[in-house]
Amino acid sequence: MSLKRVITFAVALLASLGLVAATSLVVLTTYLHRATLSMQASVEGIRIAQDFEVTLLNLHRLQGSLQRGEAVTGSTTEEAERHLSVQLERTRRQAHSQEERELLTQVEKAFSLYLDAQGRALEVPAGQMSAELNFRLEATLLAINQLIALNIQEARVEQSRVDRWDRMADLAGIGVAVLLVLGVVVLLVWMRRAVFHPLLGISRAMRRFGTHGERTQAPIEGALELRDMAHTFNEMADSLQNQRQARLTFLAGVAHDLRNPLSALKMSAALVNSRGPVSEDRLLKTMALVSRQVSRLDRMVGDLLDATRIEAGQLELTLEERDAGELATSVVELYRSSGAAHELRLLLPEGPLPLRCDATRMEQVLNNLVSNALKYSREGSVVDVEVRREGDEVWLSVTDQGIGISAEEMRHLFTPFQRTGSAREKAPGVGIGLSVARRIVEAHGGRIEVESSPGRGSTFRVRLPRAPSVPAAREARPGPFVQDPVFS
Structure with a gap:
């Protein structure tokens, strides 16, 4: 009542x-x-x-x-x-x-x-x-x-x-x-049973939660408004507890992910400082390993800083007019030069496709999508990066043939610090890359769409508004795929 x-x-x-x-x-x-x-x-x-x-x-x-x-x-x-x-x-x-x-x-x-x-x-x-x-x-x-x-x-x-x-x-x-x-x-009798008693129950639950921080539930009883209040408090308490657990899990994941590159760096430093002779080939391989681990650490720290700025509402964009094809090309060439064990194929329109965006941030988004596609795909598989125009939008798509994502996992895909079971088993990470990417795309007035099924790969599509200064005559239709060799 x-x-x-x-x-x-x-x-x-x-x-x-x-x-x-x-x-x-x-x-x-x-x-x-x-x-x-x-x-x-x-x-x-x-x-x-x-x-x-x-x-x-x-x-x-x-x-x-x-x-x-x-x-x-x-x-x-x-x-x-x-x-x-x-x-x-x-x-x-x-x-x-x-x-x-x-x-x-x-x-x-x-x-x-x-x-x-x-x-x-x-x-x-x-x-x-x-x-x-x-x-x-x-x-x-x-x-x-x-x-x-x-x-x-x-x-x-x-x-x-x-x-x-x-x-x-x-x-x-x-x-x-x-x-x-x-x-x-x-x-008075009704107020005592339906108002005062539930209020005392909610008060006790709040006191326990505020004092001990333990998972507690307020009794859902009494008047309709108090039942809604208790239900809202229970949801809030569960959310805070889940966030607390997510933070603990995140800290554990960060510590674990930092330990791997740090261990590799420690072993490389020990090898370089060893008294015995070190061949030039071994030294080059060690320095390449150090470079990769430093890049990994830099990417992890950068994602953490970006997540912090986004949560604080301090994400700043430096907008300029750039060609979407050039952005995609620079990202693909970066991973080609790193010797990725996958076939990267790039699909570009015949002419330029300008975007008004923050080039550094958009490259960060594409880097994250391509990195995930490579990370969760088997060696030798194909990863397609496509740029094309659809109406008044520019589409940047990354398609892989990896492990795929289930419908249940799709609901938490862009939640910070949460990674699906299959993703945790396949590759390390802290689970904030996609969250940061989505917030960057939304800051540009666009959105990210995902199409995936387990075992059949995934397609991440970034949809951004076309630059208003671009005349229709300059737009070109998509051209054929550019076949690239396999990099191992």
């Missing part, structure tokens, strides 16, 4: 829970605010109705005092009636439901009838209108009590709704809290 996906899912889940909680809180507070306003309206309606009831009873008491002939000012009853009208108007403004408005209409109607009856009561003797006035008062009080009961019922219903929403909010809060806790616990 991917760590990125898990963290993204966890963050999205937590954000969703937070959004749900925030939305629920907003909805709940909005509803509670409206419920509070509704309950306040109901309580205010109850209070106004009760005030109306008290004022009405006070008015009725004043009316009874007037009928009994007691001293009561008229302004007092008029003020009470006006106060009752104001209270009715306030009650109407507080009414929200249709049922409440209908009850308020009944209250107003009963109160109007009560006022009519009260007006008539002042015109008749005391006691004649008491029954009707009391009836109208009771009817008005009954309507007011119904209005009060309705407000109380509405307040209770609203209170029950608030209580229900409160319980739902409690359950929702507990649910969100439980989900958050479970999510955090699950995430």
